[in-house]
Amino acid sequence: MPQYKAKLKDNIDRLGSQLKQRCYRVNDIKRIFIPKSNGKQRPLGLPTVDDKLAQQSVSQILQSI
Structure with a gap:
């Protein structure tokens, strides 16, 4: 993110x-796993x-229509 912001x-x-x-x-998409309370892991993209x-x-354009 800092590199992106430097040349925004x-x-x-x-x-x-x-x-x-x-x-x-x-x-x-970067895939990471979040630990759950039951010991398993939940994937997060x-x-x-x-x-x-x-x-x-795109969301802003569609909302204005």
Whole structure:
């Protein structure tokens, strides 16, 4: 995240360009496991910053419609 924030404008411009050109590809989701109280583990998927920004942008557009 700190590397993304350091070049925030460039990263947002790149992401916007990829979305407009329809060449954006979703990145692999980081999988971690959270321990549960019964001793088992629950899988949790963490999307990348680009994926979260794209999802939020689409959500805002759809909500305004």
